[in-house]
Amino acid sequence: MAFKEPVEKYNNSITEVSISDLKVGGQSVLTGIYSFDGPVPNPPKIAMEVLDVKPEEWPQTLVDAVGDVYDDPVKWALKCQNEFKADMICLSLVSTDPNGMNRSAEEAAKTAKAVLDAINIPLIVYGSLNSEKDGEVMKAVGEACHGKVILLGPADDENYRTVGGASLGYQHKVAAASPIDVNLAKQLNILLGNLGVPLESIVIDPTTGGLGYGIEYTFSVMQRIRLAALAQGDDKLKSPFINMIGKEAWKAREAKISESEEPSFGNLATRGILWEAITAINLLIAGSDIMVLRHPESVKLVRSFMNEFFK
Amino acid sequence: MGLTGIQIYKLLPQTNCKECGEPTCLAFAMKLAAGKADISLCPYVSEDAKAKLSEATAPPIREFTIGTGTNAVKVGGETVMFRHEKTFFNPTPVAVMIKDTESDDVVASKLERIKSICFERVGKKLCVDMVALKNESGDKAKFMTLLEKASAIDKPMIIMTDNLETLKESAEKYKDKRPILYAATSANADEVAKIASATGLPVVAKGNGLDEVSSVTAKLASAGIKDIAIDSSAKNIKDAVKDNVFARRASIKQKIKEVGYPTFVVVNEITQDPMLEAVIAAGLISQYAGIVVISDPDPAKILPITVSRMNVFTDPQRPMVVEQGIYPINNPDENSPVIITVNFALTYFIVSAEIEASRVPCWLMIMDTEGLSVLTAWSAGKFVADAMAAYVKKTDITQKVKHRKIIIPGYVAQLSGEFQEELGEGWEVQIGPREAADLPKFLKMWKL
Ligand code: B12
Numbered sequence: 239m240a241f242k243e244p245v246e247k248y249n250n251s252i253t254e255v256s257i258s259d260l261k262v263g264g265q266s267v268l269t270g271i272y273s274f275d276g277p278v279p280n281p282p283k284i285a286m287e288v289l290d291v292k293p294e295e296w297p298q299t300l301v302d303a304v305g306d307v308y309d310d311p312v313k314w315a316l317k318c319q320n321e322f323k324a325d326m327i328c329l330s331l332v333s334t335d336p337n338g339m340n341r342s343a344e345e346a347a348k349t350a351k352a353v354l355d356a357i358n359i360p361l362i363v364y365g366s367l368n369s370e371k372d373g374e375v376m377k378a379v380g381e382a383c384h385g386k387v388i389l390l391g392p393a394d395d396e397n398y399r400t401v402g403g404a405s406l407g408y409q410h411k412v413a414a415a416s417p418i419d420v421n422l423a424k425q426l427n428i429l430l431g432n433l434g435v436p437l438e439s440i441v442i443d444p445t446t447g448g449l450g451y452g453i454e455y456t457f458s459v460m461q462r463i464r465l466a467a468l469a470q471g472d473d474k475l476k477s478p479f480i481n482m483i484g485k486e487a488w489k490a491r492e493a494k495i496s497e498s499e500e501p502s503f504g505n506l507a508t509r510g511i512l513w514e515a516i517t518a519i520n521l522l523i524a525g526s527d528i529m530v531l532r533h534p535e536s537v538k539l540v541r542s543f544m545n546e547f548f549k
Numbered sequence: 550m551g552l553t554g555i556q557i558y559k560l561l562p563q564t565n566c567k568e569c570g571e572p573t574c575l576a577f578a579m580k581l582a583a584g585k586a587d588i589s590l591c592p593y594v595s596e597d598a599k600a601k602l603s604e605a606t607a608p609p610i611r612e613f614t615i616g617t618g619t620n621a622v623k624v625g626g627e628t629v630m631f632r633h634e635k636t637f638f639n640p641t642p643v644a645v646m647i648k649d650t651e652s653d654d655v656v657a658s659k660l661e662r663i664k665s666i667c668f669e670r671v672g673k674k675l676c677v678d679m680v681a682l683k684n685e686s687g688d689k690a691k692f693m694t695l696l697e698k699a700s701a702i703d704k705p706m707i708i709m710t711d712n713l714e715t716l717k718e719s720a721e722k723y724k725d726k727r728p729i730l731y732a733a734t735s736a737n738a739d740e741v742a743k744i745a746s747a748t749g750l751p752v753v754a755k756g757n758g759l760d761e762v763s764s765v766t767a768k769l770a771s772a773g774i775k776d777i778a779i780d781s782s783a784k785n786i787k788d789a790v791k792d793n794v795f796a797r798r799a800s801i802k803q804k805i806k807e808v809g810y811p812t813f814v815v816v817n818e819i820t821q822d823p824m825l826e827a828v829i830a831a832g833l834i835s836q837y838a839g840i841v842v843i844s845d846p847d848p849a850k851i852l853p854i855t856v857s858r859m860n861v862f863t864d865p866q867r868p869m870v871v872e873q874g875i876y877p878i879n880n881p882d883e884n885s886p887v888i889i890t891v892n893f894a895l896t897y898f899i900v901s902a903e904i905e906a907s908r909v910p911c912w913l914m915i916m917d918t919e920g921l922s923v924l925t926a927w928s929a930g931k932f933v934a935d936a937m938a939a940y941v942k943k944t945d946i947t948q949k950v951k952h953r954k955i956i957i958p959g960y961v962a963q964l965s966g967e968f969q970e971e972l973g974e975g976w977e978v979q980i981g982p983r984e985a986a987d988l989p990k991f992l993k994m995w996k997l
């Protein structure tokens with residue numbers, strides 16, 4: 239008896255979102271790697287995260303990998319583009335955190351504009367995850383970057399009016415973040431929709447935990463969102479996904495603790511890189527369209543894994 | 550293929566004697582159909598009915614055991630495509646390959662590591678589960694020496710040889726250890742089936758792609774072999790993922806018996822890059838692999854691979870919890886610090902491990918937050934000032950310590966004022982660091 243390949247293609251597809259000249263989404267298959275089920279017009283993308291200040295608490299593994307550019311976001315971004323071959327840059331404006339350096343929105347916008355002008359790949363700009371401040375910051379960033387299309391985020395249930403407004407006002411795209419929940423993700427897309435932000439402008443950030451720290455919840459919520467979108471045709475859930483992977487993976491104790499402190503854990507560099515790469519592979523399998531990573535070696539690994547599906 | 554409650558009911562004695570714990574045979578039948586009861590609970594069901602039922606209720610992917618004793622592994626037995634439908638059951642064993650062409654030193658050091666790599670996480674052990682032994686040399690004597698050495702570490706073995714005579718001899722010699730034989734192919738399925746049925750050992754059916762694999766499993770099945778794993782010989786990542794996904798879909802959704810077996814993937818034949826090997830292994834575990842074989846017993850790789858596996862195989866409906874209560878760590882006394890946190894197992898294990906490592910004696914108060922992490926429980930209104938104060942007051946912590954100081958996780962610093970108020974006069978709420986990793990430093994500086 240011949241084995242008949244049980245391909246699974248759906249009648250619905252993920253909304254195609256264009257960020258500058260790069261597109262994400264558009265597929266009618268469960269994840270961007272299921273190219274054996276049907277066409278994937280826009281394979282998943284890898285963005286590399288750049289901070290707007292010299293990272294204070296980064297593990298040495300990361301600091302070494304990024305090298306001496308990590309106190310200059312423009313140089314750092316260029317290195318990610320030219321040397322590490324990132325598809326996109328994700329600028330995290332961590333310095334705007336009111337509980338930290340509390341840099342002004344204007345200053346942050348200048349940094350964003352400088353990075354945008356320097357690179358020739360698309361830009362994502364994320365705030366410090368302080369809802370209120372992020373609203374203010376995204377408004378300034380949106381305005382400063384007007385003319386090119388960037389992805390602003392995260393918009394959440396508190397600041398979606400300001401962040402969504404910045405997207406509308408300056409023709410940017412927006413990342414809608416909700417805490418690992420199908421209904422909350424849908425709700426936020428509805429709220430943004432009511433504001434006038436079209437679905438073609440939204441990607442979902444489902445929030446994630448790192449490997450060993452809650453990733454299994456994100457994995458399943460993403461799969462459920464995809465099934466709702468593709469199998470049930472729920473328009474409000476058809477958005478592509480963005481996942482902030484590096485940030486979570488490198489928080490894990492296992493990714494940071496030295497071999498002398500935990501001799502049984504083995505080589506620190508190997509462990510850290512794999513912690514990030516394996517977090518990414520799981521979310522890629524769950525449907526990620528934009529994976530935001532930090533370490534150039536994990537970028538390479540994820541790329542090697544993914545490329546095979548598009549040969 | 551699964552039977553409905555009514556179909557099962559027809560196979561039961563229909564006497565409603567209640568001994569199964571259900572009020573009627575029909576009620577029991579309904580539970581069986583839903584997979585919520587076991588047929589052995591009914592003492593009166595006939596053997597014939599039992600056989601019919603066990604066939605009908607058997608998982609669409611064959612479940613069996615490799616190895617013996619405490620290190621034995623169970624493979625297969627999966628019933629769903631997505632973990633949100635129902636838990637994935639049998640965590641994919643990770644096997645490390647040793648070839649009989651590797652030097653004695655390499656073999657010895659690999660075996661030592663395979664034996665000893667074991668991490669404890671959230672109360673579970675994460676280890677290298679199996680050892681895959683490959684007769685690369687083609688030489689029988691060499692291979693038998695390798696088997697001899699490997700059998701000493703007592704991990705379930707995968708016996709990999711193209712030579713039928715070698716396969717037969719090793720199967721006979723080690724059958725009491727219940728290894729799995731590798732592999733039956735289109736060319737030798739009949740002979741391998743004979744060896745497998747004479748020794749009662751499980752066997753891997755190997756072919757180029759799932760089509761050929763199906764014909765091999767069909768041959769084995771017709772020779773009466775039931776415990777089979779399948780290797781589609783994928784040589785690249787895409788084929789490996791595709792074959793795993795397709796085998797799972799075909800067996801679960803279409804009940805295609807020929808592929809209703811755990812898959813077997815030799816990852817070191819997909820890539821030579823040792824880092825990529827680890828990434829692929831983890832990816833395939835999340836993509837339905839039944840058994841994965843890798844080449845490198847490196848703890849820095851085994852840890853992320855097995856943690857990833859643990860995540861995918863946890864029960865999605867129910868977070869792992871620990872019991873509410875006061876846990877003494879490092880022999881605390883009446884002057885020791887008091888720490889409060891949630892009962893999410895992961896949080897408990899991380900925090901208690903850090904306290905242990907600090908060697909500072911502490912009282913760790915674990916509050917029932919229905920298994921939610923610190924911030925999740927806080928957002929859900931379960932790890933909040935009034936509930937925490939009520940819990941603290943309910944315990945006998947004031948009999949265990951003289952002081953009235955309590956340390957809260959840094960992530961919920963904002964509730965300290967209210968918590969202190971709720972606890973009342975005399976109490977002092979102290980804000981700990983955010984990450985548990987910074988607890989040892991904090992505790993070492995702590996003064997009464
Ligand atoms: C997985 C997850 C979930 C899972 C639940 C997992 C679980 N068992 O708790 C699910 C999907 C169910 C979930 C649900 C929700 N979640 Co949630 N979730 C997460 C996620 C991704 C990881 C949480 C986790 O497992 N952490 C790992 C554990 C070990 O961390 P921990 O308990 O905090 O312990 C650490 C420290 O606190 C410290 N520590 C612990 N105890 C102590 C004690 C002392 C003394 C000290 C010093 C230190 C210390 O040690 C540990 C390691 O450093 C986080 C985001 C993130 N990336 O962290 C969001 C997050 C916690 N969730 C959030 C929210 C809002 C929710 C919901 C309320 C959403 C909603 N409206 O439905 C619900 C609430 C649940 C409910 N209603 O039932 C928010 C909280 C926002 C905030 N800042 O308050 C977060 C931060 C996500 C976000 N950015 O929006 N969530």
Ligand code: SF4
Nearest residue numbers: 565566567569574591
């Ligand atoms: S024990 Fe068996 S016979 Fe008795 S009620 Fe239950 S199912 Fe029926």
